[in-house]
Every structure is written in C-alpha cells, then in structure tokens.
Amino acid sequence: MLDQVIFYLFSAVAVAGAILTVTRRNVVHSAIFLITALLATAGIFLQLRAEFLFIVQIILYVGGIMVLFVFVIMLVNLDVAVRQLRFARQKWVALLISLALAAQVGLMLWSTGKMPGQGVPVLSAVPADKLPPNSEEVAKSLFSSYLLPFEIASVLLLVAMIGAVVMAKRRA
Amino acid sequence: MQAVTQVTTEFVKQYWAPLLCGFAIVAILPLIVGYVVLVERKIMADMQARLGPMRVGPHGLLQPIADAVKLLIKEDIIPEDADKLVFWLAPVLSVGAALLAMAGLAIGPAFQIAKDINIGILFVVGVSALGIFGIVLGGWASNSHYSLIGALRSSAQLVSYETAAGMALVSGLLFAGTLNVTSIVQAQYDQGIWFGLLAPVAFFTYLVASIAETNRAPFDLPEAESELVAGYMTEFSGFRWSLYFLAEYTNMIVVASVATTLFLGGWLRPFPRTHWLDFLDFLPMVLMTGIGIYGLLRVPKQPARVQQLFMLAVAGMCFAAAFVLAAPVLIPFFKSSLIAAVKPYHDGILGGFWFIFKVSLYIYFFMWLRFTLPRYRFDQLMRLGWHFLIPLSIINVLVIGVAMILGSHFHLEGWQLLLTTIPASVLALIIALFILNAEQKSEPQRASGDASDTYA
Numbered sequence: 118m119l120d121q122v123i124f125y126l127f128s129a130v131a132v133a134g135a136i137l138t139v140t141r142r143n144v145v146h147s148a149i150f151l152i153t154a155l156l157a158t159a160g161i162f163l164q165l166r167a168e169f170l171f172i173v174q175i176i177l178y179v180g181g182i183m184v185l186f187v188f189v190i191m192l193v194n195l196d197v198a199v200r201q202l203r204f205a206r207q208k209w210v211a212l213l214i215s216l217a218l219a220a221q222v223g224l225m226l227w228s229t230g231k232m233p234g235q236g237v238p239v240l241s242a243v244p245a246d247k248l249p250p251n252s253e254e255v256a257k258s259l260f261s262s263y264l265l266p267f268e269i270a271s272v273l274l275l276v277a278m279i280g281a282v283v284m285a286k287r288r289a
Numbered sequence: 290m291q292a293v294t295q296v297t298t299e300f301v302k303q304y305w306a307p308l309l310c311g312f313a314i315v316a317i318l319p320l321i322v323g324y325v326v327l328v329e330r331k332i333m334a335d336m337q338a339r340l341g342p343m344r345v346g347p348h349g350l351l352q353p354i355a356d357a358v359k360l361l362i363k364e365d366i367i368p369e370d371a372d373k374l375v376f377w378l379a380p381v382l383s384v385g386a387a388l389l390a391m392a393g394l395a396i397g398p399a400f401q402i403a404k405d406i407n408i409g410i411l412f413v414v415g416v417s418a419l420g421i422f423g424i425v426l427g428g429w430a431s432n433s434h435y436s437l438i439g440a441l442r443s444s445a446q447l448v449s450y451e452t453a454a455g456m457a458l459v460s461g462l463l464f465a466g467t468l469n470v471t472s473i474v475q476a477q478y479d480q481g482i483w484f485g486l487l488a489p490v491a492f493f494t495y496l497v498a499s500i501a502e503t504n505r506a507p508f509d510l511p512e513a514e515s516e517l518v519a520g521y522m523t524e525f526s527g528f529r530w531s532l533y534f535l536a537e538y539t540n541m542i543v544v545a546s547v548a549t550t551l552f553l554g555g556w557l558r559p560f561p562r563t564h565w566l567d568f569l570d571f572l573p574m575v576l577m578t579g580i581g582i583y584g585l586l587r588v589p590k591q592p593a594r595v596q597q598l599f600m601l602a603v604a605g606m607c608f609a610a611a612f613v614l615a616a617p618v619l620i621p622f623f624k625s626s627l628i629a630a631v632k633p634y635h636d637g638i639l640g641g642f643w644f645i646f647k648v649s650l651y652i653y654f655f656m657w658l659r660f661t662l663p664r665y666r667f668d669q670l671m672r673l674g675w676h677f678l679i680p681l682s683i684i685n686v687l688v689i690g691v692a693m694i695l696g697s698h699f700h701l702e703g704w705q706l707l708l709t710t711i712p713a714s715v716l717a718l719i720i721a722l723f724i725l726n727a728e729q730k731s732e733p734q735r736a737s738g739d740a741s742d743t744y745a
Contacts, residue, residue, distance in 0.1 A: 118292070118295060118296055118299060119296050119299045119300055119303070122296050143372075145372075145375065145426070145429060146375075149375070149378070149426070152422065168406065168407050168408045169407075169408060169411075171408075172408045172411045172412055172415050175415045175416065175419070176411070176414070176415040176418065179419060180415055180418040180419060180421075180451075181448075183422075184421055184422070184425070184444055184447070184448055185448070187422070187425050187426070187429075187444070188425070188441065188444045188445070188448075191425070191429055191437065191440070191441060192441070250407050250467075250469075251407045251408070252407055252408055252411075252468055253467075
C-alpha cells in the first residue's frame with residue numbers, strides 16, 4: 118500500500134515536471150522542472166532498490182548535466198529565445214515518434230503473461246536486507262558480461278571529450 | 290479516508306526512528322551552526338589579537354541566539370524585478386540539499402539516519418552537490434549583476450573542483466573496497482591504519498577541493514566582498530540570507546564528516562587496536578571535566594550576576610557531559626558483569642565523541658586557512674583546479690591502484706602497505722608538478738582579461 122502511494126507520487130511528479138518543462142516560456146523555469154522530473158525518476162529507481170542507478174541519476178544528470186545547462190542558459194541571451202515560435206517545425210515527426218513509443222509500451226504491457234519470457238517481468242519480493250549489495254552487483258556485471266559495450270561507450274566518451282578540447286583550442 | 294490513515298500508520302510504524310533522527314538534526318543543526326560561527330569569530334579575533342564578541346552572555350556565549358533572533362525579525366526584502374518563485378525556492382534548495390546529505394553520515398557507530406545504505410559516501414557527495422542549484426538560481430532570480438556573476442563563478446568553481454574531490458575519494462575508496470559508511474570505518478579498524486595516511490595525496494586533494502566546494506576562503510570568489518558585494522546572496526536579507534548561511538556551514542560539516550569517515554578513521558580513536566593506549570578512552574571525560582573546572586574558575590570574574598549564573602550553567606553542562614562520557618568507561622570497573630550490556634553505549638558515546646572531535650579539527654583547519662591566506666584570483670583558481678588538482682587526483686588513482694596490487698603481491702598488510710603507497714604518492718605528486726611546469730612553459734603567463742577570465 119505504502120509502496121504504491123510512493124510510486125504514484127513520484128510518477129505524478131515526474132510526468133508533471135516533464136510536461137511543465139516543455140510548456141514553460143521561461144527557460145530557467147523549464148530547467149527547474151526538468152530537474153524535478155529527473156529527481157522524481159531517481160526516486161522511482163530508489164524504490165526499485167536500484168540504489169546505484171538512483172545516485173548515478175542524481176550525480177550525473179542533476180548534479181552534472183543540469184548544472185551545465187543552467188550555466189549555459191545564464192550565459193546566452195534569453196530575450197531572443199522567449200520571442201521565438203515554438204512547437205512549429207517538428208510537430209508531425211514528434212507525434213509519429215511518440216505514437217511508436219506508446220505502441221511499444223502498450224505491446225509490452227499487453228503481452229504480459231501471454232508468452233513465457235516476454236512482457237513485464239514479475240519479480241518475487243525480496244526483503245531489502247536479503248538483496249545482494251547493489252553497486253557491487255552493477256560493477257560485476259559491467260566488468261564481466263558487459264565489458265565490450267562498456268569499453269565501446271568509454272571510447273566514445275573519450276572521443277567526444279578530445280573533440281571538445283580540440284574545438285575549444287581552435288577558437289581561442 | 291481509511292486508506293489514508295492506513296498508509297500513514299504504516300509509514301510511521303516503519304520509519305519512526307529515522308524520522309525522529311531527522312527532526313533532531315533539523316532542530317539541532319542551526320544551533321550547532323550558530324556556535325560554529327561564534328567559534329569562528331572567536332578564533333578570528335584571537336588570531337588578530339582582538340577579543341571578538343563579548344557582550345551577549347559571558348564571553349559572548351549567547352551571541353548566536355541574539356544573531357538568530359535578529360535575523361528572524363529583520364525586514365524580508367524581495368527586489369522589484371526578481372523572479373519571486375525562484376527567489377523563494379533557491380535558499381530552500383541550498384539548505385535542503387545540505388541537510389539531506391547529513392542523513393547518509395554516521396556519527397559514531399550508533400547514530401545514522403539512513404542505516405547502512407549501500408551507496409553511502411556517494412549519496413552524501415551526490416546530494417550535497419545539489420546545493421549548487423540554490424546558489425545559481427538564487428543569483429539568477431535576484432536580477433542583479435553582482436548576484437549573477439557570483440552565481441556563474443560559483444557553478445564554474447563547483448563543477449571543476451567536484452571532479453578533483455571525486456577522484457580523491459576514489460583513491461581512498463580503493464582501500465576500503467566498499468561505499469558503505471560503516472564498512473569504510475570497519476575496514477580502517479581491520480587494517481589498523483587510517484586511509485588518510487595510506488593515501489596522503491588523495492587526502493590533500495580532497496582537503497583543497499572541499500574548501501573550494503564550500504566556497505570558503507581562500508576560494509570564496511562567489512561572494513568576494515571586495516569585488517562583488519556579497520556575490521550570489523547580495524539581494525538576500527534576513528531569514529533567506531540566514532538559510533544560505535546555514536547551508537554553507539552545514540556543507541562544511543558534511544565535507545568534514547566525509548573526510549573524517551574516509552581518511553581520518555571515522556569514529557575510531559587513534560590506534561584503536563593498540564591496547565596500552567586504552568587510557569585514551571578516558572580522554573573525553575577528562576577533557577570535559579577540565580573545561581567545566583575552567584568555567585568554574587571564570588565565574589567570579591564575570592561582571593554581572595546574570596553572566597555569573599550563566600557561566601555556572603555552562604560549567605554544569607560540561608560536568609553533565611563528562612558524567613555521560615564517563616559512565617560507559619567507569620561502570621565496567623566496578624561491575625565486570627556489566628561489560629557486555631554497556632558495550633554498545635560505550636562504543637556509541639565514545640565513537641560519537643571522536644567523530645565530532647575530528648570533524649571539529651577539520652573545520653578548525655578551514656578557519657585557520659581563512660585567516661591566513663589571501664583570496665585567489667579567478668583565473669588562478671581555475672588554473673589550480675584544472676592544471677594541477679585534477680591531473681594529480683587522476684594520476685593518484687592510477688598509482689595507488691598499482692601500489693595496492695604490488696602490496697598484495699608481496700603480502701603487505703596495514704602499516705606495511707605504506708612501503709608501496711608512499712613512493713606511489715610521491716610519484717603522483719612529481720608527475721603532476723611536471724605537467725603543471727610543462728603547461729606553464731608552453732603557455733606563457735597570460736594577463737588577466739583573457740579568455741579564461743570570462744566569468745571573473
């Protein structure tokens with residue numbers, strides 16, 4: 118009961134934050150609502166006992182990326198952005214993509230229980246103190262079964278970082 | 290309606306203990322912060338050969354209370370063109386993040402709100418980093434140039450120094466092998482050495498980065514009063530301003546607690562496994578009694594009768610604290626059968642004392658630096674962060690890892706690990722200095738007003 122209340126609370130905050138993010142005129146307000154939505158998502162991660170994911174969401178998205186967002190927002194001229202027309206060019210593309218996403222999620226929910234091994238996995242409830250330590254498990258799977266994707270992602274980030282440095286050097 | 294009551298009772302039943310601890314922290318912390326400010330003013334006065342606050346209470350002991358009352362009844366000013374909602378939200382965000390971070394800390398083995406969270410240190414670091422939004426949004430919402438520049442400086446500073454602090458923590462965590470706060474301290478007990486000694490370079494990096502992260506002098510550029518009035522909090526007054534202040538000092542306590550937990554052995558006393566040093570368990574009691582006796586000696590010298598009474602009360606409180614600290618140590622002497630029953634209290638109370646003692650030392654060091662060093666220029670600050678501390682901390686992680694592998698290869702344990710980690714740390718320092726040197730040679734000293742000076 119309590120779990121459900123907390124889950125719906127976080128979900129409602131996340132959805133409301135996401136909607137307000139795209140509808141606010143003021144960019145700083147949008148950023149604040151985006152932070153709210155991200156924090157609420159982190160809360161849902163925590164409720165699923167994915168502690169590591171929870172803190173990574175907070176440190177990387179909220180503490181890192183959003184700080185840079187806000188930093189850039191304050192450096193650029195906001196008056197121009199406020200007067201520009203919004204929601205104009207990509208209306209139909211956006212509609213198409215969101216419909217596809219909704220269909221995918223709907224299919225997954227529909228197929229639950231119909232075929233073995235498909236749909237929403239139903240896990241047996243394990244008490245919190247019986248769960249394996251979360252960050253250790255993440256590290257193990259990251260450095261054993263998913264080592265290659267992990268390395269590819271690292272190389273990708275390294276390339277992006279070097280690219281950024283090169284571009285910044287050329288400007289100066 | 291029934292569902293609501295059911296959920297509420299369920300919630301209270303499951304979480305009454307952490308809720309109580311949370312209330313305790315929120316209620317007591319402003320008082321502690323007030324007295325930290327008083328101690329800071331007294332130390333500053335002492336270092337500058339003054340007396341400091343002396344009027345309110347004996348030796349100014351009631352000054353924090355008077356300050357708090359003054360701040361609460363001050364006029365609350367919101368600038369005309371300010372963004373009202375964000376202006377209201379920003380200080381609350383700052384304080385909320387700082388207070389939330391306290392939840393993950395363990396003050397002694399017994400007192401911790403979020404018991405044994407797996408991500409421990411990461412939670413504290415990540416959540417306390419959210420306080421930066423309070424600063425940036427507050428600076429933006431006040432619609433003032435000083436505030437905005439202060440906010441921009443602050444976010445640039447925090448983003449750069451968080452990297453260094455995080456990598457420094459990684460070096461320490463390599464020895465612990467876990468993120469859990471309790472297990473980190475336990476690992477230091479098992480290995481018989483503080484990780485601050487095993488990884489001195491990491492400890493140094495964290496020390497510098499934590500000063501920068503809490504916006505303390507010599508890195509207090511976001512609120513450099515000689516150039517920016519008061520930086521991001523220029524337009525805030527009264528209670529809102531005091532919330533920012535509370536957040537700043539709470540953050541100091543948080544970084545000091547993280548450093549204590551990871552590098553200074555947490556709630557363990559020095560040399561916890563050396564038994565001939567067991568007399569150190571009596572130190573807290575003796576210390577408190579000494580302070581109490583000193584207070585009693587000062588009573589006749591107070592000018593007013595109220596102040597004499599207050600001094601007596603302070604001395605009495607010291608004796609009471611000494612009694613509480615003495616009970617777990619002395620009882621086993623009289624009744625050896627009680628040892629097992631008293632053990633948890635013993636560890637809890639003495640552990641709490643040592644933890645708070647180490648945190649106080651760390652904060653004292655902050656204050657000492659503040660009154661000793663002049664403020665950095667902004668480009669100097671960025672140079673120090675990006676060209677020295679970040680390379681240093683990254684290299685340090687690398688060499689400490691190699692040192693640990695070498696150590697396990699030669700079966701070194703505890704103090705013997707110093708044989709490999711100390712040369713490794715020196716090596717890291719040399720490489721980082723070499724990089725800094727090469728950087729300065731290739732890039733001749735630029736005058737201020739250049740690209741790196743955009744947000745100064």
